[in-house]
Amino acid sequence: MKIAVVYNRESQAVINLFGTQNREKYGLETIKRIKDGLTAGGHEVKTFEGDKNLIKNLEDFMPSVLSGERPGLVFNLSYGIQGRGRYMHVPGMLEMLGVPYVGSGPETHALALDKVVTKILLMQQGLPTPKFAVLNKPDSPLVENLKYPLIVKPKDEAVSFGLRIVNNEEELREGVRVIYEQFNAPTLVEEYIEGREVNVALLGNNPVEPLPPVELVFHNGPKIFTYEDKKNTSGRTVEKVCPAPLSEEETKRVQDLAVQTFKALNCYDSARVDFRIDQDGNPYILEVNSMASLGSDGSLVFAADKIGLDYTKLVNRLIDVTCERYFGKDFFDEESHKSSSTADKLFRRVTQSRSKIEADLKTWTNMSSRTEDAVGLSSVRKLFEERLGKLKLDQVDALTNGRSAWTWETKAGLTDGTLLVVPIDVPGGRNGFPIPYRREQEWVFGEGIASSRGGIATVLAALQALKEEKLLSKTKVGVFFYADEGRGMRYSSQMLVKAASRAKQVLVMQPGFAEGKVVDQRRGTKEFQLIIEGDPLRIGKESKSSDVLSYFIENAEKLKSLNSRKKKVAVSVQDMKSERYSVLMPHRVTATLSVTYLDETTATEVEQELKKLFSGAKSGMKTYMEQVVDRPPLLRKKLNPIIARLKEWTEAKQLPFGIESSLLSTAAGVIPSETPVVCGFSPASRDLYTPNEALHRIELVQRSLLLALYLQGE
CATH class of the missing domain: 3.30.470.20 (ATP-grasp fold, B domain)
Incomplete structure (x- = not known):
């Protein structure tokens, strides 16, 4: 288990120093002996000073736990920094935080x-x-x-x-x-x-x-x-x-x-x-x-x-008696562990690997692989394939194009099993510096951490837990990963359709919503590239002709009239750039227009309105409009067997769960309608596709556990 050894020695990190100062200090040699003894006992140990930074340090080292998961423990050596009741300070903080600790409570010390x-x-x-x-x-x-x-x-x-x-x-x-x-x-x-x-x-x-x-x-x-x-x-x-x-x-x-x-x-x-x-x-x-x-x-x-x-046995004995006090006498009962269910074993596998999962997430996040970065994508693909190989999965050549889409399966095969769909690219070009990984109590931040890396880490954690319980080779699972999410799956979607047609069900590893919500409905997206060309005009010259930029702005304002909450359709300008010669007015405007929708007929009607709106170009102008992205919607079904099964598991393990719809399109939309699918199976996100993109930290463990439980099918 995670054990934080908390002591007072050098730090005087308080808001103000006044009153009776502490003269009691543990030697560094003793602190090291305690840490080494606990490490020898199989624990993950870190040391912290008992100052005003302790709460932040413990939050980082001991994040919130799942229901049924035992929290970390503090080995309290803290004599306090100042004040007459300084023995009470750290135990009082730990009582407030809900962190178990070795030793007496603040009232006893008083x-x-x-x-x-x-x-x-x-x-x-x-x-x-x-x-x-x-x-x-x-x-x-x-x-x-x-x-x-x-x-x-x-x-x-x-x-x-x-x-x-x-x-x-x-x-x-x-x-x-x-x-x-x-x-x-x-x-x-x-x-x-x-x-x-x-x-x-x-x-x-x-x-x-x-x-x-x-x-x-x-x-x-x-x-x-x-x-x-x-x-x-x-x-x-x-x-x-x-x-x-x-x-x-x-x-x-x-x-x-x-x-x-x-x-x-x-x-x-x-x-x-x-x-x-x-x-x-x-x-x-x-x-x-x-x-x-x-x-x-x-x-x-x-x-x-x-x-x-001896010293090692003594410090570990202190952990044992503390755990027995907090968690009961069967805390270290190996026999009860051996007789537990498969679900209980998977629960322990995942929760005890929390630090490894977060370290894995950090590794993936610090590897840049934007959509336009061929070198970065190649590095991520190779590492992902290496990890899948260690899990004893094999590549399915018939479902792999080697450029934008790859499919791997367990020994039991993908047919009539579960297909996991994972993007490995972070939408965007190669401009700017990558955003590095950083961690807070509830959220972890970094480039693509929610849009791509959370899905990768969740899949690998779940499959690793199944492998350690000797279940993976017998479980029908396929992993489809692709590298063109930033291009709207222009090149990989057909391969995904083929892979999904073999599977019994599909889970798309895009970020979900807070409180454990998955997505069972998403809008589709159609994107159009619009080009307007005209004559170059001098600034201030009187002319019957209008410049192309003014013409575009005038018509772009009219796009708002095509939006309809009732019809669940929205039109927007995603991109726009103009070109001009020297001091002349722009002679070319290139724009990307986006339509999000649920109903295909409504989307077709809006497309016709767009063409009509920009087809009446003024004298001397020409317009071209071409569809560059077509991502079908994911439509909600009344009876989705995946949702029903997920509810059973989340209720059994007291995990948060809910259903949500989303305005963003994903790979879920191309899955054949007869195949059950759920999207948003990755941890919840915040500020998606921005420099502040974040992933909900506790959900990384929750979703890894839920995926492992779902795949083993007990």
């Missing part, structure tokens, strides 16, 4: 960081903790009857910041003054328990597993574990002994108290509880570390190793 609140909770639960008082300022009176020596420490700091033993009033006031000046915080004062220092690390949730107790042995200096000891700057060595040399009864006693403390503060996954054991063997709970250190010298790591959990 309790554990406030040592006074922790002690009050422990006392309410009847759990032993040293007597204490709180001094807000250096001169605050100590009214509680506490016996020296005492311990002073900030009430809401960690890793023993400001910790020291005081033996009299003078030392107490000095200790409180230092804490007040350094941390601007009240001081927790508690009785010092003469004796041994022991801690118990805990793993899991239900049940919580206490690890063997660890004793800290102080050979010289004060018998407390200071910040300098933890950072190895005190000049002394504090020995860790595990299991601590306690009696069986004493061991069980501190372990039981640790578990009760873990539950009292509502900790999750792991923690560490620190104890002092007095000379009579009575344990006292000092505090709870809700983010027990995973540094190589930490007590949690030390104790885990003693029970056979």
Whole structure:
């Protein structure tokens, strides 16, 4: 699964820096060990700083998931950047985002960081903790009857910041003054328990597993574990002994108290509880570390190793207990996976390949293949053929012209199967620079990413999933891809008709609409090239003749009268250019006129009106009009078996689905009327055929899954 290791180290990327700054940092070596351990456990791992950019980074790394798909996970190491409640910041963000994470929630960190609140909770639960008082300022009176020596420490700091033993009033006031000046915080004062220092690390949730107790042995200096000891700057060595040399009864006693403390503060996954054991063997709970250190010298790591959990096993065990908490005990149940249905197996194949699918989409998008770019088209064709060959598909020579159309089929053949129709060209000439791939949370951008590349990536992802489940060779599938979408399929349409006549059904891999909508009706398109020629005229010269540009503009305005919403027909000028000599008026106008329609009779009538409109050229002018594109419409049918089957699958897997009609013509229009066809099977698009063309990111996975499910036919 995808795991983001989130920590705080160097970044101070916040809107404003103020207040208490974090002094706790994980070393780069520890972060690397955790990442390497998780990678060794089979996970896809990235590391991020826990700053204001975290949401964007997680959105990019962990996009929205499908219903039934387990989301990614955050391995939280974040101590925060600033503020008194900084442990809570990243968990709070993750709660808001709906991202599962390792470790306790923000409410637990708030309790554990406030040592006074922790002690009050422990006392309410009847759990032993040293007597204490709180001094807000250096001169605050100590009214509680506490016996020296005492311990002073900030009430809401960690890793023993400001910790020291005081033996009299003078030392107490000095200790409180230092804490007040350094941390601007009240001081927790508690009785010092003469004796041994022991801690118990805990793993899991239900049940919580206490690890063997660890004793800290102080050979010289004060018998407390200071910040300098933890950072190895005190000049002394504090020995860790595990299991601590306690009696069986004493061991069980501190372990039981640790578990009760873990539950009292509502900790999750792991923690560490620190104890002092007095000379009579009575344990006292000092505090709870809700983010027990995973540094190589930490007590949690030390104790885990003693029970056979080396570092790699420990970090992966933390993932296991977290996943069990979020997703249930059968999360890693291989037997339940083996007995699942073909549909469930395909679901896992596709969803677990999400990163590969997006990487594949990026590869295709960054390969330029505009309609007029023969070299780019050749590169894309060769790579597509190479990929189909690896999937064990074979080229069908009788359905391939080698120039604009190619057909490949599985071992089971195309006959009475499903034909997938994919354009490999991006409509347009070779002008301008290609638009590179870029990714956001919901949308991915790039040249032709929706009009061509989304279809290619979806087809390959679905076929790959079928191959991995050993289903592809037995599935009747053909792939027809063509390279003249930008020319209105002028050269490939006849070959597509032949290929479709063999198939039982056809899916056209053009972009659909948001919310999973496919297209079952599209308008047809007729394009005409119009040429108007006349005499070259001088600017300002009086003449009975009209210049050709003015004549064209005058008549182009009249095209609006041919539009009809009722008849579902629209006429427009798609292109226009003029030619002239030096300072003379234009003597030639060339224009492309487009007619989109549903009814062929209506389109023929409009064509006649166009000819009539431009046939009455004025004196000295000549007009020529020729049809250059003829793309038939896709007409909606009342009973489309493809739609019915897609509805079944989308309802079963809780995928979005709907039906839409479109004004744009596609290859679907040339499919013989007796062959069921659905268009718009590729992911939804935005700003199609513009520099801002985008593809809906989650639909890339949804459509790949739906295509795989549909093709396997279960």
